[in-house]
Amino acid sequence: MARPDHASRLIAKFTHRRATVGVVGLGYVGLPLVRAMHQAGFRVIGYDVDEKKVAALRAGKAYLKHLGRELVKELASSGRFTATSDPRVLRECDAVCLCVPTPLGAHREPDLSFVVESSRMVAGVLKKGALVSLESTSYPGTTREVCLPILEGKEGGRARRLGTDFFLAFSPEREDPGRKGFETRTIPRLVGGVDDRSGEVAEALYSAAVETVHRVGSAEVAEAAKLLENIYRAVNIALVNELKPVLTDMGIDIWQVIRAASTKPFGFHPFYPGPGLGGHCIPIDPYYLSYKAREFGHSTRFIELAGEINHAMPRYVVERAAAALNDRGRALRGANILVLGIAYKADVDDIRETPAAEIIALLAERGARVSYHDPHVPTFPTMRKYDIPLKSCPLTPRVLRAADAVVVVTAHQAIDWAMVGREARLVVDTRDVLAGRKRTRAVVVKA
Numbered sequence: 094m095a096r097p098d099h100a101s102r103l104i105a106k107f108t109h110r111r112a113t114v115g116v117v118g119l120g121y122v123g124l125p126l127v128r129a130m131h132q133a134g135f136r137v138i139g140y141d142v143d144e145k146k147v148a149a150l151r152a153g154k155a156y157l158k159h160l161g162r163e164l165v166k167e168l169a170s171s172g173r174f175t176a177t178s179d180p181r182v183l184r185e186c187d188a189v190c191l192c193v194p195t196p197l198g199a200h201r202e203p204d205l206s207f208v209v210e211s212s213r214m215v216a217g218v219l220k221k222g223a224l225v226s227l228e229s230t231s232y233p234g235t236t237r238e239v240c241l242p243i244l245e246g247k248e249g250g251r252a253r254r255l256g257t258d259f260f261l262a263f264s265p266e267r268e269d270p271g272r273k274g275f276e277t278r279t280i281p282r283l284v285g286g287v288d289d290r291s292g293e294v295a296e297a298l299y300s301a302a303v304e305t306v307h308r309v310g311s312a313e314v315a316e317a318a319k320l321l322e323n324i325y326r327a328v329n330i331a332l333v334n335e336l337k338p339v340l341t342d343m344g345i346d347i348w349q350v351i352r353a354a355s356t357k358p359f360g361f362h363p364f365y366p367g368p369g370l371g372g373h374c375i376p377i378d379p380y381y382l383s384y385k386a387r388e389f390g391h392s393t394r395f396i397e398l399a400g401e402i403n404h405a406m407p408r409y410v411v412e413r414a415a416a417a418l419n420d421r422g423r424a425l426r427g428a429n430i431l432v433l434g435i436a437y438k439a440d441v442d443d444i445r446e447t448p449a450a451e452i453i454a455l456l457a458e459r460g461a462r463v464s465y466h467d468p469h470v471p472t473f474p475t476m477r478k479y480d481i482p483l484k485s486c487p488l489t490p491r492v493l494r495a496a497d498a499v500v501v502v503t504a505h506q507a508i509d510w511a512m513v514g515r516e517a518r519l520v521v522d523t524r525d526v527l528a529g530r531k532r533t534r535a536v537v538v539k540a
């Protein structure tokens with residue numbers, strides 16, 4: 094009988110959960126992946142350069158609230174999980190999944206330094222015949238053009254051959270932190286290999302941990318699909334953000350219009366306007382495609398236009414607040430403004446790229462005295478572009494009555510919106526949170 098080849102051996106290991114899976118980068122994407130792989134029955138090694146995260150995991154302390162405290166406690170007491178900052182521990186892994194950041198540089202160009210650095214680290218320790226799967230969002234071609242040569246040893250170090258010494262695939266994470274009803278295990282997975290065997294091997298790994306896996310023709314298809322998903326959101330959010338001032342000036346409430354259009358059972362998917370984009374994906378990922386498109390002589394006008402419209406939203410919100418105060422005989426200068434919610438979306442503590450930062454900075458620049466309340470973010474963290482030395486104030490009827498205007502940025506469920514409507518004088522509502530609340534006494538200006 095012929096001996097099984099490298100790929101078949103690895104597939105059997107994944108199928109029978111006899112493998113060790115390494116997860117590199119233990120953030121919003123990596124930690125839920127650890128959970129899914131661990132629940133599937135694999136031995137899991139979590140690696141991060143951030144020693145604080147590793148120490149927290151070892152101590153069973155949660156640092157991502159939305160995943161709950163139980164997860165980290167369970168991992169810390171499990172004999173099948175190791176958290177480490179020592180790359181040598183990854184030598185035991187049959188698969189290594191890279192979940193490192195892919196931010197933008199100062200000129201909105203892709204910053205692949207984390208992908209390069211972690212690929213180099215993996216190249217130094219990878220076990221013979223193991224799979225590497227990139228999960229970080231990036232432009233089509235990243236896995237083949239950036240990761241593959243590093244793993245093949247083209248930069249020096251050990252020479253390796255794809256298909257015998259290692260396998261390589263791209264599998265985009267589709268995590269939506271805080272969304273109820275979905276987790277890594279239940280979100281359908283895309284998998285694309287840089288060659289057929291890599292695709293098969295990666296499909297076997299993810300099929301052991303995720304309910305539905307769609308294998309696509311190449312790593313590039315998977316990379317482009319992930320970008321399409323996020324560009325689709327960015328463009329559709331921009332569309333409603335563009336219509337918002339238009340309809341407002343016509344005296345039409347855009348939220349009512351969207352609810353009305355949503356009654357059509359086909360051909361329409363609702364997107365909602367807001368104070369601007371936030372988070373790791375929507376404000377950043379589309380520019381990864383724009384960058385790569387330029388290499389092929391294309392400009393991506395929809396992406397640029399969507400970015401322009403969405404980026405203008407914080408300024409629009411501040412203008413609406415200034416106009417509303419003006420109508421009441423007040424100036425922004427010297428006004429007490431209370432911002433409700435600074436997280437970039439409801440019910441999470443994530444402030445990455447949050448539009449609240451620009452809104453607060455613009456309000457302060459125009460002389461307003463700004464405070465904020467966010468039940469999930471007690472202190473305004475230092476950001477790349479902003480340093481806002483504020484702490485969340487308690488939300489009481491007195492605080493609401495003392496504010497000249499309340500600006501709603503994030504529709505956290507934990508905020509008592511009925512009290513806001515009852516006690517505040519003026520509410521600039523970017524999320525339509527006060528719609529239909531009968532006992533609202535505040536003047537509500539939608540923005």
Ligand SMILES: NC(=O)c1ccc[n+]([C@@H]2O[C@H](COP(=O)([O-])OP(=O)(O)OC[C@H]3O[C@@H](n4cnc5c(N)ncnc54)[C@H](O)[C@@H]3O)[C@@H](O)[C@H]2O)c1
Pocket residue numbers: 117118119120121122123140141142143146192193194195207210211228229230231266267268269270373374
């Ligand atoms: N956050 C989301 O909702 C989301 C959803 C889908 C896809 N993504 C994509 O997933 C990727 C990771 O995003 P995230 O939100 O998990 O980021 P994150 O910042 O929460 O986590 C990244 C982790 O990687 C670690 N890290 C950085 N360099 C490292 C290295 N060289 N070796 C090991 N660890 C390293 C960091 O310390 C951090 O803990 C990005 O490409 C992002 O676009 C994110």
